[in-house]
Amino acid sequence: MNKAVQGFLLASTTALMWGVLPVFLKFLLSALDAYTVTAVRFVFAFGFVSVGVVFCRDVPRLKQAKPIVWYLLVLSTLFLLLNYVTNVIALEYISPATVQLILQLAPFILLVGGVVFYKEHFSAWQMFGAVLLLVGLLLFFNQRIPVILSSSLESIEGVFIVVLSATAWALYALAQKRLLIAFTSRQLTFLIYLIGAVLLTPLSTFSSLQNLSYWQWWVLLFCCVNTIVGYGAFTRAMHIWEASKVSAIVAVAPVFTYFANKLAIVIAPDVYFDAEMDLLAYFGAGMIILGAIIASIGKRHGA
Structure with a gap:
């Protein structure tokens, strides 16, 4: 199997995992x-990463x-903890599909941050993709905001929480670029998970784990494995394939969220609900998904 096929399959796996x-x-x-x-x-x-770090004798000093x-x-x-936590909190206010779609702001903020902090070049294609993404957001929320405001199932607070989550992830990614020079x-990964676990433990209520049902235990395990996979x-994928192509594939994650949420409504209609959306x-x-893809590809081909 050549690297292009491997890269595509790995990036698709990421899109699927992050989407569902x-x-x-x-x-x-x-x-x-x-x-x-x-915290869990x-x-x-x-625990998983620690095994690899010790086995490869790569413990940081x-x-x-x-x-x-x-x-x-x-x-x-x-920043990463803020992203993780607010992502979950937002699900109490708006549907998973809406959460995942708004998160497409993250790569746009990352692009702008790269220009501001690392003096990266912003190509014409990236600019076009960014404009497409922003126009798509305006069209999307032109109908969604009034619906959310009048909905008994969704709340506008969720939108602001996801914007905060997307910003936090972009800031984490910008900092990571500098950190990879030293580590x-x-x-x-080992250090981030260690620090994150230590910081979250005092804020967590692990005793509530005993309240989980049989299926919730399996779902929690999947969420943990999802983090690793x-x-x-x-x-x-980033190591063996072009970053622009990986980012473009990952940008379709909201599609997986949409179909996963549709299936979840059928299985557990008392837990999930469908976002009320019109054709516009x-x-x-x-446009949001296409804009994110074009902005990612433009990073490679832009002059």
């Missing part, structure tokens, strides 16, 4: 709070980086 994740997370909200869910995922991921880099590491972890990707596939909103959603 909000649907599974929502199923846990009746028994666990956002902090506890995230971080502890699980830390205190003198490996300057103090300012360690401070940046803690700050970037806080290997394995070391960085999703990010693992993404990291590997669907058109806007398509």
Whole structure:
């Protein structure tokens, strides 16, 4: 199997994992709070990554980086924690499909941040993709905001929470670019999960785990495995395939969220609900995904 096929399959795996994740997370909200869910995922991921770090003798050393880099590491972890936690909290206010779609703001914010902080070139194609994404958002929310405001199932607070989540992820990604100069990707993952688990533990209520039903335990396990598989596939895909192509594939994650939510409504109609959208909103959603894809591809081909 050549690298192009491997890269496509890995990126598709990431899109699938990240796409269905909000649907599974929502199923846990009746028994666990956002902090506890995230803490369990971080502890699980830390345990998994620790095995690889020890086996490969790649344990990070205190003198490996300057103090300012360690401070940046803690700050970037806080941004990632904010992203994880707010992602779950938002599911209490709006549908998983809407959450995943608004998260497409993250790559746009990352593009702008790359220009501002790292003086990266913003190509004409990236600009076109960014404009397409923003216009798509306007079309999408032109219909969705009034519906959300009048809905008994959704609340406008969820929209602002997801925007905060997308911004936090972009800031984490910007910081990660600097951190990868001092640490290997394995070391960085190990440290982030360690710091995240330590910071979240005091805020979590692990005793609530005993309230989980049989199926909720399986869903929680899937969410933990999803953390490893999703990010693992993404990291590997970025290593063997062009970053622009990986990003373009991952941008279709909202499509998986949409269909997963449709299936979830059939299985558990008392837990899930369908976002009320008209034709214009669907058109806007398509523009958001297409804009994210073009912005990603433009990074490679832009002059």
